[in-house]
Every structure is written in C-alpha cells, then in structure tokens.
Amino acid sequence: MSFEGVHRVYFLGIGGIGMSALARWFAHEGYNVSGYDRTPSPLTDELIAEGMNVTFEDSLDTIPANVKKSPESTLIVWTPAIPKNSIQLAYFQENGFTLKKRSEVLGMVTKNFYTIAVAGTHGKTTTSSLIAHLFKDAGKPIAAFLGGITQNYESNLILGKKKSKKQRFVVVEADEFDRSFLRLHPNEAVLTSTDADHLDIYGDENTILDGFGEFIKLIDKKGKLFIQYNAADRLGAARLPKVPTRIYGLRSEGIRAENIQARPGSFVFDYVDGQKVISQLELFIPGFHNVENALAAIAIASAHEITDEEIKKGLASFRGVKRRFEIHVNQNSLVYIDDYAHHPEEIRACLSSVIAMYPASKLTVVFQPHLYSRTRDFADGFSESLSLADEVILLDIYPARELPIEGVTSEMLLEKINSKKKLVLSKGELMDYLQKSAPEVLVTLGAGDIDRLVPGIASWMNSRQKLNVV
Incomplete structure (x- = not known):
C-alpha cells in the first residue's frame, strides 16, 4: 500500500474531475506526471499550464518515451470510462506496467494519511470542500481531493501547510458509484444522505443502504462518524458502526442550526451541538441544504481544535464550488x-x-x-x-x-x-x-x-x- 519505487505516473483519462485532482497531487509530491484524454477541456488546459504532458490521441506514438521505457517505475492510473479497445490501455496491460483504477490509488493515499471521508448521494462536494477550506484557513496541514472546482482556489485539489506526514490530513469524497468508496481507509467519515440513486449499479434501494453500511464500517475503530439525521433513520441502527456517532441536521436534536435567516446571497444561522453555540454564522453559499452541509464541516473542524473564531472567519470566506448553487x-x-x-x-x-x-x-x-x-x-x-x-x-x-x-x-x-x-x-x-x-x-x-x-x-x-x- 505505498508508492515506493514509482517515479512517474501516467493517467488514462486525466481530464476527469477525480483523475485530475490525483494528477495534481502526484505532481505536487514531485512525481513526473503525464496522461491522455479524449478531448481537450478547461481542466486539461490547466494541467498543461501546470507543466503536465497531456495528449489527445489514443496511439502509441503519443505515449512519452520516459513512460514507455520504464514499466517498472511507472504507475498507470486509469478510469473505466476508457474504452476497452483503447490502444494505450492494451499496450500498458501487455507490457508489464502496474495498472490501478483511480479508486484504488485514492485508497492507497488514504491508507497513508489521517483521512476524513465524506459520503452521501448529495452534498459530498460542498461538505468536503468546506471541511478542507476550514482546515486550510486555520493553517492545518491538508490535502483535499474534490469532485468539483472550488471558487476560492480554482482547483479540485486543496493543499494546506505541509508538515510531517503523521500530522497531515486528507479530505476525500467517498463516491458510492461503482462501490469505489469501499477502497478507502477513513479515520473519520461524514454521511450526508442515503437517498436512492445509481439504481443501474445497485438494483434497489436496500442494496444502496447496504453499500453505505459497508462503507461506514470501514471507519477506524478510534474514529468518528458524523451522519445526517434522515440518513441515520434510513440506514437503521443495525448498519451503524461501533464508533462514536454524532447526528446532525436542521431538525436534529444533536448538532443543529437555529435562528436561520434566508437573505439574498447568504444564510445566517447559529450552530448548536449540546456543548457549544456559535452565533450569527454567515454562509455565502445560500440554501438550507448548504447550512446542513456546514453543520457537519463545523463539527469536524471543532473536533480538530479549530477555534470558534477561525470557524466563523472561514465560513464567511468560503465561496463554494462551481455549479453548486x-x-x-x-x-x-x-x-x-x-x-x-x-x-x-x-x-x-x-x-x-x-x-x-x-x-x-x-x-x-x-x-x-x-x-x-x-x-x-x-x-x-x-x-x-x-x-x-x-x-x-x-x-x-x-x-x-x-x-x-x-x-x-x-x-x-x-x-x-x-x-x-x-x-x-x-x-x-x-x-x-x-x-x-x-x-x-x-x-x-x-x-x-x-x-x-x-x-x-x-x-x-x-x-x-x-x-x-x-
């Protein structure tokens, strides 16, 4: 479960939102990063501007020479969105390269760091982005792999102050599609919602609930679960893990929001969790659902010694994620x-x-x-x-x-x-x-x-x- 001996990483499908975040992380960590995607996009333009070699022709000629010559020290990261008849995919499969799916690689990353994983059929991107922003704004060592482009950082990868690896936090979206979240190693988790979705993968609602139940049972035995109150009701007690569990939501008796005011352009509310009250928080990504997402982020930030004033300041400066309200x-x-x-x-x-x-x-x-x-x-x-x-x-x-x-x-x-x-x-x-x-x-x-x-x-x-x- 390490990247020992890997010097370069080649991505098949580098322009995807999840793939590009991983590519950026490997580049930041000092690896030589390159890749292929079917068509150019604003994301691939940014990766090229950041120094990555990105090609758009599925042929052997476009694979960089240093990748071709070094199967023993090159990791190939691929996504199932790549067609099975891909010329490059076949080449790597037949010539001794190590191939890993994106979810496998993300699992390897989470194994090596203290991981906060955010799951749920809705709210993953906003909640994980807000957690990462609060940590970064407070000076915590953070790396966040996100499913959207944040307005504050114009990126799907957030990096904070870097200290020793033992002190470093990773925030990651735990994607239920194709059960990829079962490859992660969360120390703590948030579960925002468990509504039926992806029935083409799961078949029925009960199987989706079983999938979320499997995911939260991956939480480290010393960890915590923060779960939205409707999600907890839908899962049922039998599926909940044997770790400390805190329930949050607009109408929760646990972590909740009070005195909510909807204003043009923002929502103002009080955070209440039974131990503390943080009054007059202002969130400039409006919506009752975003207030609920903020409750989970605030609870996790508080658990990691981020002060009330830092939370208030970080919340007010958060500008959200592109295409999320x-x-x-x-x-x-x-x-x-x-x-x-x-x-x-x-x-x-x-x-x-x-x-x-x-x-x-x-x-x-x-x-x-x-x-x-x-x-x-x-x-x-x-x-x-x-x-x-x-x-x-x-x-x-x-x-x-x-x-x-x-x-x-x-x-x-x-x-x-x-x-x-x-x-x-x-x-x-x-x-x-x-x-x-x-x-x-x-x-x-x-x-x-x-x-x-x-x-x-x-x-x-x-x-x-x-x-x-x-």
Missing part, C-alpha cells in the same frame, strides 16, 4: 443561479432555498435530465420537485454512458408537473425563448452538458441587469 447574477430584481442538481431531492433542496430567498419573484427553472435510467426510476420525484417552480423548461435527456430506453423522454415528466407553465425545448431553442420571456429569477439545473450554456445565459442576464431591464 452558484449565483451568477443577483442585482436589480434579476437573479441567475446555476446548480449541478440531478436528483429529485437535490432539486427540491435547491428550489426551496431559492423560494425562501426571493419569495415575491417568479421562478423559472431550466432542467436537463441526466441518464435515461435515472429519469425512468425517479420520474414522479422529478415532476414533484420541479413543480415548486412557476415555470419549468425541460431540455432533452443527457445520456452520458447510456443508450436510449424506449419511452423514456423529457416529455414523460411534463404530465405530472403542476407549474403554471411547462414546456420542452432543445438546447438550440433555449436562448431565444429566454430572451422573449425575460425571466426574473432563473435557475439552471443538471449534471450533463447544460454547463456549456451557462456562460452565455450569465452574460445575457448581466447585460439585462446593467440596462436595468426587468
């Missing part, structure tokens, strides 16, 4: 928010918070469903949560890794949506429609390629704001 426009009665939400409960949490912040404004939502199987499995839930909006615009389903399923379309969600206005548009039709309808509070949602529309929408909304056109 990201506010692009918030002036002159015009609001534009973009969010990664792609599950009914995530949508419900996001829209409920928007309504609390702007109760007198018309709410228009643009949603791109993600995966045919998820749309089929949670159709009623999507329709119900989207009905919170005054107007709902559905884009076509983003297929990701899936082939179409007969009868599963965005149109199938429309019938049960109870909003005053609802329609399905193509991505090409959206901008013209928005310009004609002139929304007041606009929210875009989805985990597909809807993010490519965000810059154009934000630019247009900003131009309206400058003209004070409502």
